[in-house]
Amino acid sequence: MDSQTGVTRRRLLIALGSGLGLLGGGGAYVYWSLQGDSGGYTAPDSQPVVTTRGLLDAAEGPAFETGGMWSFDDASEVFLFVHGFSTDAERARDNAYTAQVALDRTRPTPVIAYSWDSDVEWEQAKDNAEANSTHLAQWLVEWAETDGRPVHLLAHSLGGRVTGETLRVLAERGATDALASVSLLGGAIPYDSVVQGGRYGDAIAAVDAPVSNFYSHNDKVLSWVYRASDRTHAVGHAGTRDAGPLPDGYQEVNVTDLVADHYSYFEPGEGCLPRVVAGIE
Numbered sequence: 001m002d003s004q005t006g007v008t009r010r011r012l013l014i015a016l017g018s019g020l021g022l023l024g025g026g027g028a029y030v031y032w033s034l035q036g037d038s039g040g041y042t043a044p045d046s047q048p049v050v051t052t053r054g055l056l057d058a059a060e061g062p063a064f065e066t067g068g069m070w071s072f073d074d075a076s077e078v079f080l081f082v083h084g085f086s087t088d089a090e091r092a093r094d095n096a097y098t099a100q101v102a103l104d105r106t107r108p109t110p111v112i113a114y115s116w117d118s119d120v121e122w123e124q125a126k127d128n129a130e131a132n133s134t135h136l137a138q139w140l141v142e143w144a145e146t147d148g149r150p151v152h153l154l155a156h157s158l159g160g161r162v163t164g165e166t167l168r169v170l171a172e173r174g175a176t177d178a179l180a181s182v183s184l185l186g187g188a189i190p191y192d193s194v195v196q197g198g199r200y201g202d203a204i205a206a207v208d209a210p211v212s213n214f215y216s217h218n219d220k221v222l223s224w225v226y227r228a229s230d231r232t233h234a235v236g237h238a239g240t241r242d243a244g245p246l247p248d249g250y251q252e253v254n255v256t257d258l259v260a261d262h263y264s265y266f267e268p269g270e271g272c273l274p275r276v277v278a279g280i281e
Contacts, residue, residue: 037263038094038098038263039270043093043097047069047097048066048068048069048072048110049093049096049112050113050114050115051114051115052064052115052117053116056117056131056132056135063135064135064136064139068113076150077149077150077151077180078110078112078151079099080112080151080153081095081099081112081159081266082154082159083115083116083118084118084159084188085122085158085188086118086119086125087119092113092114095113095156095266096114097111099266102268102269102271107277107280109152116132122229126158129158130161130162132162133165133166136163137166140175140179141170141175150181151178151180152179152280153181154183154185154276155183156186157185157262160189160235160236164189164194167204168200171203171207177207177209178207180280181210181211181212181280183212183276184213185236185276186214186215186216186222186234186262187235188222189235190233190234191234191240192240194211195245204247205247209249210249210250211249212251212252212276213236214253214255214265215253216258216260217237217238217254219234219236219261219262222237222262223238239252239254240252253272258275
């Protein structure tokens with residue numbers, strides 16, 4: 001964790017010490033999102049990354065930049081890890097590496113980190129998530145055109161919003177074959193956004209890839225903190241709650257027996273990535 005995130009944590013603790021007012025709405029989500037980790041793994045400098053940090057407001061220039069080592073020519077497929085809220089550049093790489101360590105036990109595959117500006121206030125982070133949709137869609141389209149190997153997308157927490165918005169862009173562009181699979185891990189998006197008629201329902205049905213929602217009743221960040229901040233239920237806590245018909249290609253997977261909290265979905269030995277892999281053809 002870098003100094004910026006550390007300062008944020010200290011400020012939150014100071015605020016909590018002087019009063020509980022911060023625990024209203026998005027402030028509570030911030031506080032609890034900073035508590036816990038996914039095993040404490042540290043990525044090597046070679047971890048491949050696609051980043052849009054600092055690029056969202058650029059009038060000109062690239063839609064994304066890449067870093068790390070991309071020396072995995074022998075791999076037949078890749079995973080792309082889209083992190084969640086309050087994650088700086090270092091932790092974005094660490095999270096992707098953590099997922100790779102977990103995958104090494106069942107399906108050794110390179111994991112690319114998708115790094116975006118989520119270490120901001122909650123409402124701004126949601127706006128940034130939506131703004132990233134065109135950038136991520138552009139990378140996926142270019143990858144399909146220049147490389148072509150299947151991309152399996154793992155979206156944790158608010159990364160689900162980045163992903164849902166990206167699916168909408170891909171559907172609008174007719175690039176429905178840019179992904180091989182999509183897995184939402186503790187998705188911090190409204191429970192009814194993925195059903196038919198929901199914000200992402202039509203896009204989910206349009207893409208030529210299965211979309212799986214892995215949810216856990218043990219996810220307290222989503223069960224009451226997300227609910228307090230956004231005044232709705234998260235799809236990552238209890239699925240769609242029968243909000244409506246599910247779109248074609250969408251399935252829900254209850255991983256309460258495997259996932260103990262919001263940070264464990266992709267943790268080696270404790271998370272649900274083996275079940276994710278088992279569902280990918």
